[in-house]
Amino acid sequence: MQRLRTSGSTWLLLAPGVLLLVFAFLAPLYVIYQFSVGERMFAQTPALASLTGEATSFTTQMWSGFLGHDVQLKVLGGSFTLPLVAVGIALLGLLLLTVYGSKLVPRGGGVLAIVSALLLITPFLALPWGDSFPRLAELSSEGTDLRLFFKSVTMSMTASLIAVLIAFPVAYWLAFVAKRSKYVWLLIVITPFLTSYLLRVYAWRLILSSDGPVNSLLLSLGLISEPVPWLIDSQFAVVVVLAYAWVPFICLPIFIALENMDRRLLEAATDLGASRLMAFRRVTLPLAAPGLIAAFLFVFIPTIGEVITPGLVGGTNGYMFGSRIQGDFISSGSFDWQQGSVISLFLLAVVLVLTAATSRFLRNAGGEVS
């Protein structure tokens, strides 16, 4: 590639991206910030704001209303009340140890990273089964929005893990087994993306409904005596549909990580007497890890603010954080753009921190050995 010598041409190439960043992200972000601190209102004048009940000058009241709540950590039947700041610092610390543990501690760093990761995800892990998901640990809060945030993280994390668990064997098969036809199969795997997302979600509504094929099959096999009520209009349905929707998408980064792996390492492992299982555990899995984590983040980041799927298949229990934002801005009728801006900015901050902290994995998703 010819090297760019003049700063003028460099700026010319950058200009569209910079303009997009300024007009489509930074400018709206600034407006949202103004709403979040009462410097901007839905009403046109302070006098008219009395009709909508908005703040008319700078205030942090909306922020304190959202963040001014303690957090309850429920573990194995016990409940501990902790300040939100402490919980935030602990979660951030665990996240950084998960990402950089192996670099910070030369010996045993890997174990530290794994333990940190387990501690980090345990409060957000749930078994997606039944009316309410069984939990080992749980974060909750008296604050409605915070509680909803923790619930959304749980649903999104569960969906992300399921998606990765489904996508990994598919990508593994494509990379190592499918041989010449792998790109044809890859195309087939991503075919669902060619159809409308709404259509796919509605299809699940039919599949999981009371008279749908799943319930009909279970009834005909005599496994149930009446349709399972929580298959649709439930958290279960939201998690299943989110996982399904993202599996084709995340097959790609995992496939690329596996495809770019140096196969000679596997041969060397075999030559040195490693079984196939050991070679998979000691060579394939560590090298695929960045791709797996990137895939997990590719699902987690967009789904945490999901609106459409909870609205279509979530029922009364599938309500998520994104639904709340949509409600404040549009659908609930309160037109509380100020509160909607606060929780939108909070979600953005969480996603930015997560992305920045895990950028190492996102960079290495191509299968490089770091």
Added chain:
Amino acid sequence: MDEQSRIEYSKMSRRGLVSLAGAGTLAALFGNANAFGSGALDLSALAANGKFNPDKETGPIRVFEWEGYDAKEMWAKYTASKYAKSSPLKFTFLQDDQQALAKVAAGARYDIIHPCVAYTTDWAAAGLIQPWDTSMLPDFKGIPAAIRKGGNIGGKQYHVAFDIGFSTIVYDADAVDPADAKSWALYTKPKYKGKMSCFSDGVAITKIGALINAGGPINPNKLNAAQIEASKKTMMKVKKNLRSFWTSQTQTVNDFVNGNLIATYAWPDGYWRIKNHPKMKGRNIKYMWPAEGRLAWVCGFVLAADSKVPGRSHLAVAAANTPKTAAWLVDAFQYSPAQGAPSVRQLIKTKALIKAFSIDDPTAFAPPRAWFETPLKNRRAYVAAAEEVKAS
């Protein structure tokens, strides 16, 4: 009705919800389409009398309407006038009140918009609308004063009512115990858990909770903080019995006719669709009249503050809001007209609708039997409580 007519009719659904059940009615309606616009309304004479001067205006009239309300029958008098050529009606469809207000507040520009009255203060607060000159709307006086009042802010008429209707529970009387079908408290019965649905609107949720708590008629438009708090607690319990908070009536109608529901909150057309659906043949579908009273809504026209054709917009609304179009509204959409003149009932083709929706009963649309929505000063408190219910 031939296939083409059926397709055309299905396109006209307001809120995407119109039943095909009134097919015979519509055949008659289309057959008489020419009858519209044949009244005594003289738009040229109106143009000379108001504070606006339509003769000096030009450019299209942008109408932000419910799907189906672009029907030629509704605007025939205007489209036949001399103004229509230089100011044709250009329709864009709105999905719901909240989305419409958010869209216009975000910069979308229209001349006539068709929101419900509960949001009039928000439209006015945002500086998006201006008052109507009611002297240019001859049939405005045909709207009962109680309905007109909701759209009046500080003595100025910002909202001109066009369509009204009930909101209550449709239920399958074969599946619901008659003793339970007399009150909004049906929602509290665990024996119907997972078989009931409610509208997702925050204000409606809080009103229903308050009516359940009251156990009898109270004005759900005037709830205080304690009543809202109590309503929230009740609806949190109710939520456990509900299958969903529906956002699209089509969705809940489909759930009902597919056997997933035996009771759901619905507007009149939703009830009519369910009742007349082929899958519901032989079922005893009823539209509840709760002891606490039905909820009721009022929708109508507002005029954009920055309209470049305010005079011609008046003429279009004057043409659309007549007893004839009011009767057409009932036949086509199963809604009730804001026009209260007895002549409306004479013009309605499907007389069964008059009884089904109590159009001939003046007490039906008045407290304590029904509670019309009004702009709420503390709507944020209503919605915040409902959001907590949803998030619980």
